[in-house]
Structure formats: C-alpha cells, structure tokens
Amino acid sequence: MGGVTMPSGKKPKLAVWKFASCDGCQLTLLDCEDELLALAEAVEIAYFPEASRAVVKGPYDISLVEGSITTPHDAERIHAVRRMSKCLVTIGACATAGGIQALRNFKDVKEFVSVVYATPAYIEVLAKSTPIADHVFVDYELRGCPISKVQLIELLGALLCGRKPNIPTYSVCIECKRRGIVCLTVAKDMPCLGPVTQAGCGAVCPGLDRGCYGCFGPKETPNTNSMSTIWATLGVSRADLTRAFRGFNAYAEPFRRESTAHEQK
C-alpha cells in the first residue's frame, strides 16, 4: 500500500473499472464539479468508459474499481485489472461488500434465473455476489452507496502526494455529534443504524431527520446485537430487523450474521 508518487513531470494514470453495479459511484467522480478540472490536471484519465471512449493502455497507477463479482468472467477479469494496477481502490458498497445484489446470496440463484430469464441456459452466473477483496488484494476501500465525493477527493489527494488518507472507521454517531445533530433514536424514538455504521457520509440522513440506513457498512467492532436490542425496544419486529441489516451491505459479515440471527425459519 502507499501513494503513487511519480517521477517529476509525469502524471499518474487513472483507470475506472466497472463490475456488477449501478454506475452511481463512478458518477461521483464526474460529480466532483469543483475539483474535476484540478483532478484532470493532476492525473491522466487513462481508462474511464463512463466518461470517454478514448483508452490509454495500461498499466495504471490508480485503479478505481466499482461493482461486485457475480460472474465467472468477472472473477477472471478482476485479476487482469489487479495485474495492471499499481494501487487498487474499491469504491462503493458493491465493490466492498457485494452490494444490494448480494441479497441473492441468501437464496438459491438458480431459482431466480429460472424465473427471470426466458432462456436460463444462456445465463452464466456465480452463486454469490462477492466483494473485490474476496478475489484480489485491495489497497484502499471507499464505502457507501454511493461513495462520498469528499472521501474520494481526500483519497485521491492522499495518493497523489503520498500521505495517509483520512478515512475513519468509527461510527456515524461521531459525525452526527460533531455536526450538532440531536440523536434521533434518543430524542425521537427513531431506529437508526448510525451506532454500527462506518462514518464517511457526513451524517447525511440523520441531518435530514431520517435514521441511518447503514449504507457505509459496518464500522470497526460493531455491536449489532446491542443495536438490535435497542431497535426491538423501539418496536421493530424481527422480520424488519432482518430487512434493516439486509441493505446495500447485506453480505458484510457483521450485518450478514445479524440479519440471519433474526430470520424467521
């Protein structure tokens, strides 16, 4: 792991890759309006099909990887991406946890295929949707559905000058309190996943009077069991607890375990 400090005068080459995903995280890069020109100055955008058809051949200094691995073909392709990338960064809940499509991991995918597709025989799909880190070594992860623009710029800024990126792994509560947001669970009996969810979004939902949906995935040492106890006292049923932990990060281990614990057989 480390930066991508370049010999003077040479710009680092940036590639953006897509696996099973909705493209929302890649769009975050294009959404960096104020910083986009500066970024284009600082790096050579070498491979980014979402933005440009022009392709500069690898290897690449920084690869941003969006999406999860869901097909045998992608399970091969990610190794090729890794081989071409000096620093590989996974972006978003799909790439870091398997995404919303990992809901199928709790069911039999063959059944879905037989119901959804006219000719199931043409569909080649893996039984589970898995994060990139299950397949190759990942240098950095950016959480979220979608990722935070601020964190993306922070990470790129850090890589470009070879410093440690500030990507905290603590709870959303810390961001809420720093912003002076009054706790929704305590003051309004509102179920909120903030205490078990990793910071990074800047407490977007609590700031708009909505409980946290957990889209940044489990924080460091999450106590999901205690979280469920609190939700239960707020009147949340076990079925709804399962649903709450089965969001964009359903297959992140702590959330997977907690949702399964409340599953009605």
Added chain:
Amino acid sequence: MSVTGANRVSATVVIERAAFPQLLDALKTARYKLLGPKLVNGAIVYEELAGAGELPAGWAEDQMPGVYKLKRRIDEALFGYTVGPHSWKKFLHPAVAVLWQATKNAKGFDLAAPPIRAQKLALLGVRPCDLHAISILDTVLGRGPYKDPVWAALRKGVFVLAVNCVEPGGTCFCASMNTGPRASFGFDIALTEVVEAERHFFVATAGTERGSAMLEKTPHRPARPDELDRADQLLANAASKMGRKLDTTGLKELLYRNHEHPRWDNVAGRCLSCASCTMVCPTCFCTTVEDTTDVTGRHAARVRKWDSCFTLAFSFIHGGPIRASVRARYRHWLTHKFATWLDQFGTFGCVGCGRCITWCPAGIDVTEEIGAIRHTESAKSRKEAS
C-alpha cells in the same frame, strides 16, 4: 475546585420577568454574541439567540437513560428545562478547527492560521454542572506550559450568565459530584428563576464587575428576604430531586481495585462503542488531527476534530490498537472520568450532568455501572466478614 476569575459578589437583586429581556439586550449592546437555549427540531439546544424571545419559554424535557423527550410545562419558565444535548464545549472547544493552512509559492510555502474568533461570546443559561465542566477544561486546556490556543482565544472574555438548577433531570447527579445545583463560582451573573402563580422573577447575583455592570443596565431592586428564601427553597428541593445518585467514597480506589471486574464484560455486551457519550460529555476534550492536501498538491491544511477513546484509532500504535476490546475501551473511559482524572488534574472528570446517560442509545448509566461494581465488592466483603 479552583475559582475562575475574581468573584466579587455584590448585593443580590431581583429582576422581574418583564424586565429580563433588557439584560440580554444590554449584553447585545455590549457586542456580545448571545448563545443560549433554543427550541430546535425536538430538543432544547444551545444556539445563537437574537434575544430573550427565543428562549424556550414553557418547555422542559424528560431525560432517562437513552431517552430525551420534550414536554410542555404548566408555567412559562424561561429556563425550566435541565441541560441541552450538547454542552458549551461546542463553542469553546469546537468539534472541527483548522489549525493552519499552507499554500505553495515559488520559494516554498506560505503558512497561515485562520482567525479563531470574530465576536466575544455570552453563554446564557449555563448550569452549575457545566460551570464546573468549563473550569475543568480551563485546567486541562487553558493552563500550564502547553495551553491550547483555540481554547484560549475562544474562552477569553466569555461572559457567563449562570442559571441555578431548580429542575434536575432524570439522569442528573450533580449533588453527588458536588457541582450543583447552585452556582458557586465561574459566573458573571448567576440567576435563580422563580415562577409562582402570580409572579415570575429572577433572583440575580453578580460574580464580577462586568456582571454588576450588566445588572446595572437592567431594571432591578434589592431582593427581599422572602424572595431569597423562596429561591433557596427551590434549590434545596432541587438537590433532593436528582434522578441519579453516585457514592463517590473511595471511588478512585474502588475502580483501581476492580480493573478485572466481570461487570466490564457485561457492559461491553451493551456498549455500541459509538462514542456518543464522549461527544456529549462537557469535559471530554480529546481530539485528533487530520493532515489534508488537495488534488493540486498546492494547498495543505491541518484540521483538528473531536476524537474519542471509544475508537480503535485512538489507541493505535505500531502493531495495532492497545484497547482492541470494547471492554477495555469502556473501562478506560469510565476509569479516566472517576479515577485517573483525579491523579492527573486533581478533580473528577465527571460533573454529574447526566448527558452520557441520556444520550447513550443503549442507555448505559455510569452510576449504575459503578454501583454494580461497588455492590458486588461490598457483598463480597460482607460474606468474608460473616
């Protein structure tokens, strides 16, 4: 507890409710930024006030472990609530502070520290527990050879309007910590609000010359003995109405003896390590610094942010975090507040405001946790004696 500033108490006076806004107007005229309680989105929080009209007249709250609920009072008391969710720390020790910024130039780089304050602050409605908290932070951040410049700049010249506590909340235990319900130091003016069927007035005492000067600008008259008695009675009642109690006898030694108590495992089962307790604590002062650069590499900044001993990064050194388990982190925090703080700074680190109890989503109660440890120990010694 050390006394902050000179404490010249002049005669105690009475300000009628109708005249009270003029006190805030006088502060405003003296160019203070008014910071005080205000009803915002379901809670009474400390924010900038335009004047007395924004005070939460007639509002109060119920506070219990993990529960805060606003409610209407039967009267129109201006300070009839207990304490807000966030302490005054947010104004004097801000959650995020840019320490310096650097910009590349032809020769190297220009360094600049952003100005810390534009306007002097008046804190309105500071409870005695929070006065103690400010004094504790004066000791931690404002004294010795390494004063914190941010604290020093924001703290300097702050006008403190204390309001004695006649409505302790369900999670309060200032009487146990000897920090309330009556303000004894650290204020420019201290008020006791008295609301009766026919009358609504404030008993006011100046603690400083500045305070006296502000009282001079507000219509007032000397307090009558019956008015003083009424205020005293309210405060005596308040002391007996604390929602929580904590026996502080030999507390430091109790905690040092019980470093391996099974209760720490029990609390770790409930603790979310979300850090809410430390964020709302009026004396938790820990911060981290983040060094940032932009994508151009031409601008850099060092930003200080509130941190918490409940995070893994807090105790991370070469090889990993020292306090990896939640048990170790909770024990560290509680032991600091009630034991090691005494060794370090000469007082408890807790003022009994109850915020950590109310704002813990899991409703973990420090007084209950300590009580459980004390109880098992005394049960054990009783057993051994018999």
